[in-house]
Amino acid sequence: MICLQIAEASNPTETPTAVPSPSPEIAQIFRLIGEKRWDEALTRLGPLAAESPDDPQVLLFQVAIFQGMGRHPECHERAERYLQLYPTSQNRDQVLFLYASSLRQTGRKEEAVKRLEEAARITRDPTLKANIETILRMIANEGRIGIHLGGKAPRTAEERIRAAAVQRRILDRALADYRSVKGIYPDRLEQLQEENPPFLRSLPEDLEHPGETVPYRREGDGYVFPDRP
Numbered sequence: 001m002i003c004l005q006i007a008e009a010s011n012p013t014e015t016p017t018a019v020p021s022p023s024p025e026i027a028q029i030f031r032l033i034g035e036k037r038w039d040e041a042l043t044r045l046g047p048l049a050a051e052s053p054d055d056p057q058v059l060l061f062q063v064a065i066f067q068g069m070g071r072h073p074e075c076h077e078r079a080e081r082y083l084q085l086y087p088t089s090q091n092r093d094q095v096l097f098l099y100a101s102s103l104r105q106t107g108r109k110e111e112a113v114k115r116l117e118e119a120a121r122i123t124r125d126p127t128l129k130a131n132i133e134t135i136l137r138m139i140a141n142e143g144r145i146g147i148h149l150g151g152k153a154p155r156t157a158e159e160r161i162r163a164a165a166v167q168r169r170i171l172d173r174a175l176a177d178y179r180s181v182k183g184i185y186p187d188r189l190e191q192l193q194e195e196n197p198p199f200l201r202s203l204p205e206d207l208e209h210p211g212e213t214v215p216y217r218r219e220g221d222g223y224v225f226p227d228r229p
Contacts, residue, residue, distance in 0.1 A: 025048070026048075029044045030061075033061065033064050033068070036068060038065050038068045039069075041061070042069075045062065045065065049062065054081065054085060056082065056085070056086050056089060056091070060091055060094070062075075063075055063078045063079045063082060063098045066078060066102075067098045067099075070105070072102045072105065072106050075099070075102045076099065076103070079096075080099075083099075092119075092122060093119045093122050093123035093124075093125065093128060094128065096115045096116070096118055096119035096122075097115075097128060097131065097132060097135075099115050100112040100119065100135070101135065103115065104135070109139055112135075112139065116132050116136055119132055120132045120136075140177055160207050160208075163207060167204040167207075167214060168225065170200070170204065171189070171200075171204065171225075174192050174199045174200040178195075178199045185218050185222065187218055188216070189214070190203070206228075208228075215227070215228055
């Protein structure tokens with residue numbers, strides 16, 4: 001669970017060095033969020049949001065509440081507003097985490113990973129960092145359930161180059177996942193399919209040699225995709 005800070009800089013470029021005591025109203029909203037009483041928290045926050053819609057504390061609470069309620073478009077809009085206005089805020093890491101959680105829930109995993117990685121770089125909160133690492137592992141494991149290559153076959157040389165780059169990225173992802181579990185890269189790409197669940201459900205076809213898989217070779221602690229002779 002994320003422990004929201006209940007103090008913020010009033011100036012977008014200011015990073016506070018001391019945390020003042022929150023007002024009773026802010027403390028009450030904070031408590032309601034902690035108890036996941038989203039509707040009550042949003043109602044309580046209403047007058048403050050109407051008076052100061054860009055206040056950092058208001059934005060932070062809105063991001064948390066909308067994420068908890070599953071109101072993802074509003075969560076995303078408020079998070080983007082916060083990140084734009086308060087680039088040096090002490091709570092930027094928490095906004096990034098909540099934003100990433102919402103992005104993940106709406107299927108935007110690549111964007112979620114970027115936000116999580118940024119949060120991991122800047123946070124000083126060990127609990128938040130552990131939560132970030134957990135979510136990143138979960139996203140990686142979701143990819144193991146099976147990755148399919150779809151779409152029309154590339155026709156032009158440019159399309160083949162782009163398709164080959166996509167294939168390599170998919171293989172790199174599956175190979176990294178395999179190594180994180182096994183401690184070593186596989187000797188053969190087919191080993192990616194032999195686990196349950198598979199690291200890769202189907203192997204990409206070599207675009208220059210239809211019917212054959214992409215060439216692969218493990219070398220030392222790494223691997224290469226060698227050219228065919």
